[in-house]
Structure formats: structure tokens, C-alpha cells
Amino acid sequence: MALELVTIPTASLWNRTDVPDTDAIAVDLPDDDLAELESAARRLAANGVDPVDAGPDDLPLGPLAPLVAEVRTEVLDGRGIALLRGFPVQRCTVDEVALMFWGIGLRLGRAVSQSVMGERLGHVINVTDTDPHARAYRNRSELSPHSDPGDLLSFLCIRPAMTGGVSRFVSSLSVFDEIRRERPDLLVVLARGFRYHRFGEEGPGDDPVTPHRVPVFSECNGLVSGRFVREYVEIAADKDHSIVLTDVEREAIGYLEATANRPDLALDFTMAAGEAVVANNFTVFHARTAFTDDPDRRRHLLRLWLAADPPRPVVPETMQYPGEPGIPPQWGRTPSFASRFDSQ
Secondary structure, X not given: OOHHHOOOOHHHXXXXXXXXXXXXXXXXXXXXXXXXXXXXXHHHHHOOOOHHHOOOOOOOOHHHHHHXXXXXXXXHHOOOEEEEEOOXXXXXXXXXXXXXXXXXXHHHOEEOOOOOOXXXXXXXXXXXXXXXXXXXXXXXXOXXXXXXOOOEEEEEEEEOOOEEOOEEEEEHHHHHHHHHHHOHXXXXXXXXXXXXXXXXXXXXXXXXXOOOOXXXXXXXXXXXXXXXXXXXXXXXXXXXXXXXXXXXXXXHHHHHHHHHOOOOOOEEEOOOOOEEEEEEOOOEEEEEOOEEOEOOEOOEEEEEEEEOOOOOOOOHHHOOOOOOOOOOOOOOOOOEOOOOOOOO
16 A cells, blocks of 8 residues: 555644643552552562563553553554653662562563664663773763664663753654655655664674665554664765765655654653653654763663564564564673664
């Protein structure tokens, strides 16, 4: 089916009128409903259990189960985003909260590797004081609207930054619909896509740049999906001189970002301690402003990349790494790559 003819589900076409603030996407986790999961997390943490070694039977949701099921449905089939509020970060240790987060994540999807380190429960902390070339989730620089591998993304805020670190979320399908209406000529360019640099996380024998173009917008089984990381597109052109971004391709990238950043479409907010966002990577783009840490208490988020079951049908060209979802682990390596986008 041609992209210009696809009908987008109304629920996925949200804007700031539909979602004026975080209350519109918030799901509160009552303390009483959390009690069973919290108690299990305390026991496991006391015994030194790594969250990724815990299964659903180890972390029962109890009365929280129906609420988590509703969140999963909303993120997969509705607006594509929800904000869970009420993780007890003040009374629980980081290990205990991580176990609770993992327990909820188990009901949303299957956690996949987020980098060559193979971590399935990631820690989003700025490490550029020791690794100036650290990948985006491990530095403090601004991140433009993008999506990640995996069907779903989730962040849990343990501690916000001293300043900055404002999150932005926007329906990538609303962005698609605006471009389809306003600039169908650029939609053709975006649908053709771009070759992506793999940022040094390609496997042995794999090319550093995708041999194929990754479409920004594509259609499969009547569903439109979005995928975009500007940095990987531009680094591919920087590192491989056979790749030349044309003027119209640069215009399309600029128009895409300008649309994704429109204040009538995008929702901006700073995640507070104890809040966790869950988003559909194929229907929502996310971004972040640069931030400054308190020297003694760094910004700290927990992160999950999740594969849904069943997975969203997407064209194979959306894959940046062979064997997605996720990035194939390569033990002993770290997600670090020198580029002009390094945090200053």
C-alpha cells in the first residue's frame, strides 16, 4: 500500500491539544497495589539477585497486573506513550527499584541488549568525564528527535539532572501525517531513507555502515512505522565518502526535525524521580535537552529496550543491526565512538 493512502489510527495521531501535559498520559501506581511487587523486590535485593536474573514468578505484580496490562495495550495500540508515576525511589534502594522496574518490564515485552555491552537493564548516566566519546545515553549532550531499536522503550528516573535534561515526546505518526499533507515531495525522500552508521557497534565481519537505506517512514501490513536517528545518518556521510547527502535530503531531514519539534505537536517535560515513561519506538519519537549534573549526584535513569510479543510488523530495512531487536553484545567492548557530535 502506498504511504500516501494509509489510514493512521486516530489514537496514534495525538498532538498538544490531545496531550496538553503529563496528566493526560499519566498512570499512577498506588502504594497499596505496589506492595506485593515491592516486598518481592526487597527480598531479592537483600539476596543480591540481579534484576535480569529474575522472572515473573520472582516478581509478582499482584493487584498491579491489570493496570500494567492496560499500559501495554495503550503503548502498543493506542497513543504509544504512558507515564507511570509512583515508583518508591525515596524509601527503596536503587537495586530494589530496579527490580520493580524490571518486574513491570517483564509484562510489557522481552528486554533486549542496548549496546555492545549486552546490558538489558541499562543505566543512563553521563560518563564523558572518563569516556568523552560515549554513546548518547552515556553523555550529557542534546539529543534531537529520534527512535531506538526495539518495539518499546522505557526510562525510569532515579534522579534528575541539576539543570536541563528536559524530555520531548512527539507522535511520529502525527509528524508523518503533517509531512504527508504539507510536503508530500519530502515524504518520498524520507520513505526512501538513509544509510546508517553503526557507531562502532557492528559485529565482526559486518559493515560499519548499513548496506541498505533505513526508511524514516515505512508501511507493513497497513501500519506506518517511524524510525530516525539524524546522528547516524550524518556520521555515515562523514565517514563514508561514497555517501553524499543531497540538498533535498538535507531539506527533508530539516523539515522532519522542525515538524517533530513543533510546540503544537510535541510534549516537553522533565521526568521527576519515581516516574517512568513507556513509549512505542515505531509511533513516537523522543528527544532530550543537554543537562548539567550536580557533581555529587549525577542524573540517573534506568532504561529498557523491549521486544513486543507479537512484534509490530515492519519492513526488514528498518533494521540497523543484524538480528534486531537490540544491538548484538560483544563482550569486553563499550559503546564509544569518536565523532563530531561528542559532548563538549
